[in-house]
Amino acid sequence: MSATRVKIVACGSIDNGKSTLIARLLLDTGKLTSDEREAALRGGDGAALASLLDGLAAEREQGITIDVAYRYFATPRRSVVLIDCPGHEQYTRNMVTGASNADLALVLVDATSGVTTQTRRHCRIAHLLGIEDYIFALNKIDLVADPAKVFAEHSRAIDALAGETGLARHNIVPVVATSGANVASRASDMPFYTGPSVLELVEDFAPAETTEAGFRLPIQTVLRGDGSVRRLAGTVASGAVAIGDVIVVLPGEQHATIAAIHVGTTAIDRAVAGQSIAITLDRQVDCARGDVITTASDPAIVADQFKADIAWLGDKPMLAGRAYTLKLATQSVSATVHQPDYRLDIETGQHLAARTLRKNDIGTAIVTTGRDIVSDPYNDNRIMGGFILIDRETGDTVAAGMIRHSLSRSQNIAWQQASVDRDAHARQKGQRAKILWFTGLSGAGKTTIANLVEQRLYAAGLHSFLLDGDNVRMGLNKDLGFTQADRVENIRRVGEVARLMTDAGLIVLATFISPFRAERELVRAMVGDGDFIEIFIDTPLAIAEDRDVKGLYAKARRGEIKNFTGLDSPYEPPEDPQIRVDTTAMTAVEAAERIARYLLRELGTIDD
Amino acid sequence: MMTALDLLDTLEAEAIHIVREALTSASNPLLLFSAGKDSAVLLHLVVKAFAPALPPVRLLHVDTTWKFAEMYRYRDAVVRANGLELIVHRNPQAVAEGINPFDHGALHTTMWKTDGLKQALDALGCDLALGGARRDEERTRAKERIFSLRSARHGWDPRRQRPELWHLFNTQVQDGESLRVFPLSDWTEIDVWRYIEREGIALPDLYFAAPRPTVIRDGNLFVVDDDRFPLDGETPVERVVRFRSLGCYPLTAAIESDARDCAAIITELVESDAGERAGRTIDREDSTLEGKKTEGYF
Structure with a gap:
C-alpha cells in the first residue's frame, strides 16, 4: 500500500534560502543520487545545495530561477509533490499557477529580516487561491544573536499576518536549511522550540474536513463500446456517486439513474472525487463533452x-x-x-x-x-x-x-412569460416604464433631487416609485455590508427589483451611490438600454464632505466606517450619462425640473 | 488535489484525465511508443482511458534500427494485442548514410531520433504527440509543462510555455504548432514500477535480471546484443544484468543486478542511489538534454 499524496507550494523571497531548504528536503529523504549528494554538500555553505535545483541553462547563467519547478520526494507515510515558485520576476503569475494545484503552502521567512512585503504577498495569493494550511519556515535562525527572542518576535508578526490575511491554519518552525535543523529531523540545539520539524508537519498534514460537497462530473468524452451502450467519461470533480443515484445532466433538465460505473474495464459500485471514471445511465440522454453530471438534489x-x-x-x-x-x-x-x-x-x-x-x-x-x-x-x-x-x-x-x-442565476428556473407585459401595464397607466438611475457620492443630493422629481411626476399624473439606497438596506438588503462584493450584490438585487417594477409599468427612481460602472451597466442590460436613464449627480467630494448631512464622512474620517466611497473605496463617474447635474451650478429644484422635463420629453408628454 | 485515494490511484486518475483531455482536443494525435517501460505504462493508461472503445490514437515508433532485438519483438506483440495501428519511421537519410552509434557518436541521436521524429510528425500532420517523459527524470524536465507547446519547427521555448492551472489544459495551437503531452509528468520511477507490478503490465525481458553476454567500456557495462556490436579484441563475459532504461543498445549501459521481477526491482530502487538515466550515455555528450529539447528532441 502506497502513501497518500500531498502537493505543497513553496514560496519565499530571493535569498531567504528556499532552494536550499528544498534541496535539503530532497537530500534528507534520500531522493538525491549519490553523485548529486556529493555535489550538493560541496563547500558546506548551502550554495552548492541550492544550485542543484537550477534546471535551465538560462537560469544557471543568470543565477536565478525563472519558472515553476516540480520536485518529488516520499517518506513511508507521504508522497510529496513540491511546487517550487520563484519569488521575484513574474512572482504573481508563478505563485497563482503553483498555488492553484497545492493543498498546503510552505512559506520561507528569513529570520534575519522577518516578515516582509513579499511574505504578505505570498500569503495573500495563496489564500485567494483557496489554500487553508500554511507552514512558515523561519530560516537562518542560527544567524541571529538571540534566537529564542527573535523566534518569539517573528512568531507574533506571523500570527498577526495570518489573522489579517485570513489563513485558516498555520505552524511556525525555526529552521536552518544549510544544516538541516528542523527540516527533515528535529534540531537538537533549539531549546526554545520543541515542536515538529517541517517534514513531520508535512507527514501529519490532514486536509480540513470538507463539507459534504455535491457530486460533479464534468464530461470529457462519450465512449461507445460494442452495441449501443454509451459510457460518459470524466474525472469526478467533487462529492461521490453510487449506482442507483438520480442525476441531472446540466445545462438542461434531463434526469437519469446511474446504472454502472467503470474505471477502465473494471466495474465499481461507488466513485469519489479525483477518480477518472465512465458511467452508464439507465436511459438514453443527450450528453456531450462540456456537460456536467450532478446529483439531482444538489445541482450546480x-x-x-x-x-x-x-x-x-x-x-x-x-x-x-x-x-x-x-x-x-x-x-x-x-x-x-x-x-x-x-x-x-x-x-x-x-x-x-x-x-x-x-x-x-x-x-x-x-x-x-x-x-x-x-x-x-x-x-x-x-x-x-x-x-x-x-x-x-x-x-x-x-x-x-x-x-x-x-450574477444571473438561471438555475433551472424558466422565465415565465406574462401575457400582460411591461408595455401593457404601462399603457394602462398612460405612460412608458422607465428607470431614472441617480448615481453620485454620498451626500451629493441624489435623494433630495429624486424626491422633487417624483413630486413633479405625481403632479403630472404619472405612476412612479422611489427606490432609495438607505431604505433598501433596512429591509431587502439588510444582510449586506459595504465590501466590494456586498456592494455588487446590493446593486444586483436593486436592479432586479427595479426591473420587476418597470415590468409592472412603473417609472422607477433609483437613488444609489452605485460606485462601479460595471454594476450600473449590468442594470442597464437587465432593463434594456432604451428604458434606462443614467443621471449623474455630480458634486465634488469636498463639497459633499462639507455638507455631510448624515455625519458619515466625519465617521469615515475617524476610521469608524470602512470602504467609504470617495475616501477608501473608489467612485467611477459615468462616462456618458444621459443627464449630468452639476450641483455647484444649480439648485435642487432646478435640477429636478431639468430631469422631469427630460423624462416628459422622452415619454412624449411634452415636446420642445 | 489531495484525496483519500492512494498514490497509484491518484496518479492513474490524473494521467487518464490528461490523456482524455489531449485526445479529445487533437485532430491527428500520435502516441510515441519506444517499447520502453514508460511508454508501456502510457499505452496501458491510454487504453484504460477509452475502454471499452479503442483509443483514438495511432502509435509512432521512431526507429533508429539500433534498438535491442527484443524491443522489436515486444513492440510488435504489444501492438497486436491492443489492436492499434503502428507507424514505424526510419530517417531515410540516416538509412542511406548508414548512420550508427559506433562511428557517428552524437550525430546518431540527432539524425535517427531528433530529425527522425520531426520528419515523422511533419509527414503525418501530427498536432499532438503523447510521450512518457517524467519530470523527475532530469532537472531540466522539472520545469516542463504537461502540455508542452512546440513551434512549427518543433522547437521548445522555455519562455513561451503556458502556465498550467488546476486541471485545465490549454490545447489551442496555431498553424503548424503542436503539443507534446506528458501524462506521466508527476510520476517517479518507483511509482512507474509499482504501477507496472499492480497492473501486471508486460515489459521487455531486458528490464529483468538474467545472464547476458557483456563487455565493459569506460566503466560502463554493455550487452552484446547481436553481431553488429564490434568487439575490439574483447571476449564477452556472461554477467547477471538488467537495464533501468532502454535506448539504443550500444548507448545504453546495463547494471549488475539480481532483480528478476517487479518486487525485486522496487526493493533495489529503494536501496539504490544511482540516477535512472545514468546508463544513458547520450545525456553526457556535448549537448545537454535541454539543448536537445530546444531542437525538438523528445
Missing part, C-alpha cells in the same frame, strides 16, 4: 454572468469587452470581461481603482459568457469554480479566474 449553477477574481498572466493588458476563450472544467466558451471593479493591492489588501488588469495584477470583474455554463463558486469547489482565459489570436493562456458568485 447554470448562468452566463459572474463576478470573478482574475489574475492576469498575459504580457498584453486585459481588454474589457474583448472576446476570449474561457475554459472551465471541460467547458470551452466565448467570454468577455467587463472593466474591473477594482485591482487588489497584493501587499496591503487595499482595493484600487483600475481600468484594466496588467500582467501580474489581480482584480475583480464581471465576466459574461456567450452561453450558459455550469459552475460553482470557487470557494466551494476549485475545479468547478476555477477558469482560464485564452487569447484567441495567440493561443496564450492570459488569465486565471475564480468565480465568486453568479
Whole structure:
C-alpha cells in the first residue's frame, strides 16, 4: 500500500534560502543520487545545495530561477509533490499557477529580516487561491544573536499576518536549511522550540474536513463500446456517486439513474472525487463533452454572468469587452470581461481603482459568457469554480479566474412569460416604464433631487416609485455590508427589483451611490438600454464632505466606517450619462425640473 | 488535489484525465511508443482511458534500427494485442548514410531520433504527440509543462510555455504548432514500477535480471546484443544484468543486478542511489538534454 499524496507550494523571497531548504528536503529523504549528494554538500555553505535545483541553462547563467519547478520526494507515510515558485520576476503569475494545484503552502521567512512585503504577498495569493494550511519556515535562525527572542518576535508578526490575511491554519518552525535543523529531523540545539520539524508537519498534514460537497462530473468524452451502450467519461470533480443515484445532466433538465460505473474495464459500485471514471445511465440522454453530471438534489449553477477574481498572466493588458476563450472544467466558451471593479493591492489588501488588469495584477470583474455554463463558486469547489482565459489570436493562456458568485442565476428556473407585459401595464397607466438611475457620492443630493422629481411626476399624473439606497438596506438588503462584493450584490438585487417594477409599468427612481460602472451597466442590460436613464449627480467630494448631512464622512474620517466611497473605496463617474447635474451650478429644484422635463420629453408628454 | 485515494490511484486518475483531455482536443494525435517501460505504462493508461472503445490514437515508433532485438519483438506483440495501428519511421537519410552509434557518436541521436521524429510528425500532420517523459527524470524536465507547446519547427521555448492551472489544459495551437503531452509528468520511477507490478503490465525481458553476454567500456557495462556490436579484441563475459532504461543498445549501459521481477526491482530502487538515466550515455555528450529539447528532441 502506497502513501497518500500531498502537493505543497513553496514560496519565499530571493535569498531567504528556499532552494536550499528544498534541496535539503530532497537530500534528507534520500531522493538525491549519490553523485548529486556529493555535489550538493560541496563547500558546506548551502550554495552548492541550492544550485542543484537550477534546471535551465538560462537560469544557471543568470543565477536565478525563472519558472515553476516540480520536485518529488516520499517518506513511508507521504508522497510529496513540491511546487517550487520563484519569488521575484513574474512572482504573481508563478505563485497563482503553483498555488492553484497545492493543498498546503510552505512559506520561507528569513529570520534575519522577518516578515516582509513579499511574505504578505505570498500569503495573500495563496489564500485567494483557496489554500487553508500554511507552514512558515523561519530560516537562518542560527544567524541571529538571540534566537529564542527573535523566534518569539517573528512568531507574533506571523500570527498577526495570518489573522489579517485570513489563513485558516498555520505552524511556525525555526529552521536552518544549510544544516538541516528542523527540516527533515528535529534540531537538537533549539531549546526554545520543541515542536515538529517541517517534514513531520508535512507527514501529519490532514486536509480540513470538507463539507459534504455535491457530486460533479464534468464530461470529457462519450465512449461507445460494442452495441449501443454509451459510457460518459470524466474525472469526478467533487462529492461521490453510487449506482442507483438520480442525476441531472446540466445545462438542461434531463434526469437519469446511474446504472454502472467503470474505471477502465473494471466495474465499481461507488466513485469519489479525483477518480477518472465512465458511467452508464439507465436511459438514453443527450450528453456531450462540456456537460456536467450532478446529483439531482444538489445541482450546480447554470448562468452566463459572474463576478470573478482574475489574475492576469498575459504580457498584453486585459481588454474589457474583448472576446476570449474561457475554459472551465471541460467547458470551452466565448467570454468577455467587463472593466474591473477594482485591482487588489497584493501587499496591503487595499482595493484600487483600475481600468484594466496588467500582467501580474489581480482584480475583480464581471465576466459574461456567450452561453450558459455550469459552475460553482470557487470557494466551494476549485475545479468547478476555477477558469482560464485564452487569447484567441495567440493561443496564450492570459488569465486565471475564480468565480465568486453568479450574477444571473438561471438555475433551472424558466422565465415565465406574462401575457400582460411591461408595455401593457404601462399603457394602462398612460405612460412608458422607465428607470431614472441617480448615481453620485454620498451626500451629493441624489435623494433630495429624486424626491422633487417624483413630486413633479405625481403632479403630472404619472405612476412612479422611489427606490432609495438607505431604505433598501433596512429591509431587502439588510444582510449586506459595504465590501466590494456586498456592494455588487446590493446593486444586483436593486436592479432586479427595479426591473420587476418597470415590468409592472412603473417609472422607477433609483437613488444609489452605485460606485462601479460595471454594476450600473449590468442594470442597464437587465432593463434594456432604451428604458434606462443614467443621471449623474455630480458634486465634488469636498463639497459633499462639507455638507455631510448624515455625519458619515466625519465617521469615515475617524476610521469608524470602512470602504467609504470617495475616501477608501473608489467612485467611477459615468462616462456618458444621459443627464449630468452639476450641483455647484444649480439648485435642487432646478435640477429636478431639468430631469422631469427630460423624462416628459422622452415619454412624449411634452415636446420642445 | 489531495484525496483519500492512494498514490497509484491518484496518479492513474490524473494521467487518464490528461490523456482524455489531449485526445479529445487533437485532430491527428500520435502516441510515441519506444517499447520502453514508460511508454508501456502510457499505452496501458491510454487504453484504460477509452475502454471499452479503442483509443483514438495511432502509435509512432521512431526507429533508429539500433534498438535491442527484443524491443522489436515486444513492440510488435504489444501492438497486436491492443489492436492499434503502428507507424514505424526510419530517417531515410540516416538509412542511406548508414548512420550508427559506433562511428557517428552524437550525430546518431540527432539524425535517427531528433530529425527522425520531426520528419515523422511533419509527414503525418501530427498536432499532438503523447510521450512518457517524467519530470523527475532530469532537472531540466522539472520545469516542463504537461502540455508542452512546440513551434512549427518543433522547437521548445522555455519562455513561451503556458502556465498550467488546476486541471485545465490549454490545447489551442496555431498553424503548424503542436503539443507534446506528458501524462506521466508527476510520476517517479518507483511509482512507474509499482504501477507496472499492480497492473501486471508486460515489459521487455531486458528490464529483468538474467545472464547476458557483456563487455565493459569506460566503466560502463554493455550487452552484446547481436553481431553488429564490434568487439575490439574483447571476449564477452556472461554477467547477471538488467537495464533501468532502454535506448539504443550500444548507448545504453546495463547494471549488475539480481532483480528478476517487479518486487525485486522496487526493493533495489529503494536501496539504490544511482540516477535512472545514468546508463544513458547520450545525456553526457556535448549537448545537454535541454539543448536537445530546444531542437525538438523528445
